[in-house]
Amino acid sequence: MPRSYFDRNTPIAALATPEGRSALAVVRTAGANAIELVARCFSNRQALLDAQGYQAVYGWFIDPSSGEYIDEVIALVFRAPHSFTGENAVEIMSHGSPAVVERILDVLYAQGFSPALHGEFSFRAFVQGKTDLVRAEAINELTHASCEAARHDALQRLSGALSRKLGEIRDLMVDLLADINAKLDYPEDEGPEESSRWLEIMHHARDALSVLIQSYPGGRLRQEGFLVVIAGRPNAGKSSLFNLFAREERAIVSPEPGTTRDWIETWISIGEFAVRLVDTAGLRSSQNMIEAEGVRRSQSLLERADVILYLVDGVAGLNDEDREFAAKHPEALLLWNKADLSRCLPAPEGWIALSAKDVRSFGEFENIVIDRLRSYARTTQKAGTLERQIRIASERQAGLLKQSDLALSQALEAYTAGAGLDLVALHIREAAEAIGEITGDIAADEVLERVFSTFCLGK
Template structure:
């Protein structure tokens, strides 16, 4: 338990219906009672019951409010927690926070309430991160993933894997302790398939792309030659005139972005400058940015003009997209066709070709469906945070290494990698965690959570 009592404004800055100032720590009740005067005769507050009253600065009324005390351990942090519900003005909440500090509280750091909930054993580290994901969720998909994680989805998957690994480690320990009684070859034959199976199980839960999409949405770049209709497509998808559209090739210089929601997922669209060789230094910069956007995107839409024959630059683009997550969008389907889906398909086999007309939004349904599919992440995925995926993949690498060592050297020498795998798994739940990692995780939180 922490000796200091922390305080922060828990609600978002600015004006609102209600603002909440929150305290946690051994002096939460004491500090609350120094600045809160309950209406009526209540002198001590009942735990978990809202009490009407006033915040006082000496004899001056600062605000009319409701206060609640949640005595340990039945609170978010498992410490004594007090919350004061004020009128939602930033001056009031700042002044009440200042009063809390004047009465002995210290200002909470980012995520410090949740950090205490973790340190006091109420939630594990993956659940603490789920709280942050829940707050950051912009769509139904990431919200659902955060709810599953908060309920312990990732934790139970990792704990099960850790238990399997403990059993394997126990076998290795027996091998080391009783070398005369246990046959090395038999032990290796027993150990290796189990280690490999666990590595495969962990790897199957590691989907970096899915974890990234859940956290930040699907990043889509619209790329292609000048004048094929990339900006028109951006505008049509967003349903607003975001980018400038003209019949002049090279209209878009800088990147133009916009977000849309499809099937509960957030999609970030980036319209880029037309890819072509140019002497214009401004356009050159635009083309360089377009190439960067293409590299960084989760998905590239290669836009072609169906009313024109293929250009060398179209071919170059399609060649550059080999092996990437991409689709071909044949635009200007309302004009007499020169380029067919089959022509486009032949250049990049296996990649979907979607025929649209940016000037007619009614033709975009198959493209929208495709984007929604690309942004959809299985709700069976156990690990939904990039940090967890990285640690689980590291654990799997150590397991592969352990299997190799057991095969080529000896079973007992595999124990080092097995231990490293165990530590990597413990990082996810926070069972084994360094202060620096906690600082990194909780540093991303807002103050007051």
């Protein structure tokens, strides 16, 4: 029978560093008897058993069944409750060979450890009260942060900034709910001053929710990255520009039109942002079935792009297709390529002259792209500033915030329409419970398992 996240009495072990060759690897263990179990596999057993919390012990990891020395290691000892999970724990730092890690784990499993589930260490930290669900999710988001902006946002959530904001909003609702329930018990005490104050609290809570809800598109972009698509007619220089951004020869550059039959993509950082950069097939009508399919896919990507870079061969100049594209996509950055050639025509108004092969001038153009990314990020959020705002990046959190906002809206409508206070209280309770689901104060077991199953092993 498969183990559950709620089998908390089982000692667990897992590799906490990425699989593959590396200088060092870290194997994490946790459980009430984790120190005793690891000590069986340690050359200096008593030193490990006597170690205080936050102490490192040097020795050899051995197979107790055969006495074989497996690797020279350092064991970091953590004693409950002063550990990440709140349990006794040992982290084993070994050499990073896959063969070494596999043997260490096999020996630990033979001693009674079970392979940790995805995110099980973070789950145990959550149920032990060492963290809330928002900060636990931030651990996963920080692990997957692919750019400076995503790292900054995830670290802010990990520090508890979002949790505190959500706590403030929920406290408003809970206090208001208590006040309304008191008036339900003693209706003769209600006066006009309560009516005004309750409305003010509900509006204030909705305003705070609105700020967080509006932060989601920008937060998601910073976490998941921007889709930047390079488009243009064949032989405009798209692949050269792609290679310049990627800092390597990823796309084939050829004077023959139609060389790129399908799109090519890579993940890069531009400024503080993660970017999925795509080089598309040249946009033109073609009787070639493969090239025509590449053009169709390019059009599909353009419809989903956050930023479009449209190139024109400055030597050949504009044609009707270029003008039609520029009119259809007024938000695109229009690029006049091959400006380094003497026969290049002057760039029309609204077009940016550049050379997709000139590394020296690329920095100036890259700054233009960074400004466009920042501008686009700002348009996705109507409140706060890009640098200081507390953002959410979780679809789960965004959905629950909208659910809370809807319940508050219904509470306001019911109250202003003169409905009974019991109905108003019901909607406010729904709003508060939705916030409680975000932080994990109220959460079903299957929801928790679904959240933590998305984490990395060893987290």
